[in-house]
Amino acid sequence: MNESYDYIVVGAGSAGSVLARRLSDDPGVSVCLIEAGGSDASPRVQVPAGTITLYKSRRFSWNYHSTPQAGLDGRSLHCPRGKALGGSASMNSMIYIRGFASDYERWAAAGCTGWGWQDVLPYFRRSEGNRLGQDPALHGQDGPLQVDRPRDPNPVSRWFVEAGRRLGLPVNTDFNGPSALGVGVYDLTQRDGQRLSSYRAFVAPVRGRANLTVLTGVEVDQLWMDGASVKGVQLQAPAGGAPRRLQARREVILCAGAIGSPNLLLRSGIGPRAQLEAAGVPVRVDLPSVGQNLQDHLDGLVTVRSRSPLTLGFSLGSAWQVLSAPLRYLFKRKGWLSTNYVEAGGFACTPLSEGEPDVQFHFVPGYRSHRGRLFEWGHGYAIHTCVLRPRSRGALRLDAQGRLALDYNFLSDPQDARVLIEGMRLARKILADPVFDGIRGPEMLPGPQVQSDEDFLANARAHAATVFHPAGTCKMGVDAMAVVAPDLRVHGVSGLRVADASIMPVLVSGNTNAPCIMIGEKAADLVRAAWGRTATA
Template identity: 70%
Template sequence: MSGENTAIDSTSAFDYVIVGAGSSGCVLANRLSADPNVSVCLIEAGSHDRNVRIQTPAGTITLYKSKKYSWNFFSAPQKNLNGRSLHTPRGRALGGSSSMNSMIYIRGHASDYDKWEAAGCEGWGWKDVLPYFRKSENNRLAQDPGLHGVTGELYVDAPRDPNPVSNLFVKAAERVGIKRNNDFNGRQFEGCGIYNVTQKDAKRLSSYRAFVAPVRERANLTVVTDCAVQSVILENKVAKGVKVIVGGAAKSIVARREVILSAGALGTPQLLLASGIGPKDALEQAGVEVRHDLPGVGKNLQDHLDGLVTVRSKSPKTLGFSLASLPSVIAAPLRYVFGQKGWLTTNYVEAGGFARTPLSPDLPDVQFHFVPGYRSHRGRLFEWGHGYAVHTCVLRPKSIGELKLNASGQLVIDFNFLSNPEDGRVLVEGLKLARKILADPVFDEIRGKEMLPGKAVQTDEQLWAYIRDYAATVFHPVGTCKMGVDAMSVVSPTSLKVQGIEGLRVADASIMPTLISGNTNAPCIMIGERAADMILHGERAHDAATQGAIG
């Protein structure tokens, strides 16, 4: 039953049905199907990942606007960003967004998880989640064994051939007082350095490639691609399966034990709402029959707001297309194939780190992603010529948005960015710090013209205006089905089961009560590990109790 789509018919039934083959869902598919006595169906709305653009690190830049491999969502007009609708891509292939992201391995700060625990999420403190991070990790860098795993499926390695300009950024950051950090997942979170990446043999290692592809031939694991889930099948507030469109036909897939939603912070609440599970008023306005009034579905949307400093340079040391760089561009495929070196190994955001602005004396409140190439000031995918850029994002945003369905059943995404002005103040200070790094004499050898924000933008008021004109999401949406113990919680922290519905769990970024400090792929893999353990522990306890009763 390991083929794509071949095993799906009108009577298909499995013990576990997992919706979404992304960062969390692939971990769940691996762990649950390790038991040969249960059957697992992993459903992905996108297609396969057998494409050089996905597998080659440098291909990531071509995926964000891909019509095939990306869900090209756009937000509702952001009232505090001059009414702009923000591009919000999500992965649409096996591996989900881990098949199109920048492959950066970041767990976040330990206090992020302790904050979850303090808010009532028992079992989600740093001491509780660390073993799950270590379980999935296969660290290739001989980093602290007390914090890193070496036997997991997810390879964590250094970039094969970082651009020398990326090291200039790290050196300049040191010179302005930000310490070098060689392991952002080690004892020290703050600092700048070259990011570790989820790659194996200089290729992207998505969650699918790490956790599912090696076990794809398990007889009890069925992977279905190009399969759009329409809704969860509910009977008397018990999840019985999912309604899908596959091969142009409407079908039902039955779950004998559980449906597990791992469709991400946008896809999972969308499915719940489409199934009639969510805020009563919002469902009625969308014309959806209310099956279960659950106020928190779609609420609590959080993301990292990002601002850009981009510089034009004449130096061919930076990534870019020019007559001077033509020889290296032409040689790139050969260098990659035969030496795993050169331009095609880049993930573009090779360097970066975490720093404190004057607004945060204790913990880093901004993150940098340095690009050793020119980021177009016009929003183009490619620009002729050279340069470099720094993305700066607000690590712990206070602005909260929401998702809902409109009358046509389409998803409406409102980040509500800058609804709390504190986020804008942090970003202003972060942009100042980014500029300070780029102004260091280390960059004199490749110095160029700042295109954005531009020389004329200097005062706080001008930077605020720039943010309203240009700031965007850095693609880390979370929180829309949050776990917790308050009235707006959607899932239980101890089980991840949807409140008031039997046989239905959520395991993905949507369960995060607050956004973690950094990139979200590694935490989503941890959530998949944690959810699998919850399910397996519960099943074993149930089986033992059943056997005892029979005996």
């Protein structure tokens, strides 16, 4: 007999965990939260420094790879996505950035009624439990998601802030305040020095609720449909077993992310007719825009070698720091294991800016490999620079064999390259400040030989990568390219919504975890209102 719930939420990541928590606040409904990954109860997940071990993990990551990128010398880029309770919030760097108010005003101007800055700000405040005494008009104090400073920032991260200040960038103590411009130490989603994913913040405290079922290690194969109506989900059959179906008496909400959600729509026959037919997928709803509008932040690296064990790294000089790190973390929540690696950063305007920051910096007080390795012997420091509002658009599709094909189409718009080049020049100027003289070594990337625009462009094509912020593939709006309406219902389909980064019509100017949590908060109210329930308090 089929199992039945009022709501089925697919994906226990940043948005899905919030949505499951808020919907299950109503004891009169039943909620099933489905996560293809497993438990997050691992030191690799909960200890901040463990994040670097997760990116290529078979257990904790969907290790997607892009198609060869024409704009990046034909390279295929690795795209890790979280595969555990908490989703990508169980493997990210925990940075709490909302994006700019102007981002959401652009959403509203594009026809996404109810998604302007003043519309979404209450949802950011609802989720946040701010521990920093920041402006209560902009920050929530009592929400489940604790926002705090890193416990023990590396001194070199402070030097980065000072170097940025001397270059003319203001020191910013709240990147989610009135202005994001400037440099500073990032606020993090942590509690007691440990990672605080949306699952840990929202679902774990209420997992014992009788009306909330959490399934792990279960992958949704496709949507269970009757014509253009979604009745539930069909789970991937175990070896030698029969598929299992779960019924949604009210709605299914996809929260599987900017790659997972459109992929599931396509596998279920919702997408461009010609593409589905070529892949051998029966067409349920011809929706040409599914998988289109893919955006991500393209990243350029300036990385410098150093002999100083003050920076993070493995060497004989750092042996004591490394060996003592477990005890320091266990008893004080300090030391090397407390780092999220990108402790500091900021936002800056290049000469190409149109009045607001167009690049973001992520400073690492450790050596980032010029060869793309996770670990390199020795020390150094680095700045990652990303293009905040890329113009290039890619797509996600099924190929003729029905396999996922992910094409970022990076640098297809030449303006992105121009902004990246100017941003990397700024990063290099910050690292040239005398504050670093005592630990300075050779610049490994892009390298001192890279000076002209042509040199920088060649470097970007050879080395630029993604910051892991995919978005936009189930675009929200009312135009021909929209997949979901402003109430997040999928166009042409009943009983189905999408609520995650895929619905962003335009990528936000910054890290995407906090915006996805906001999307989950607002989605819960939209769903409850549609069924005559009171909005979450």
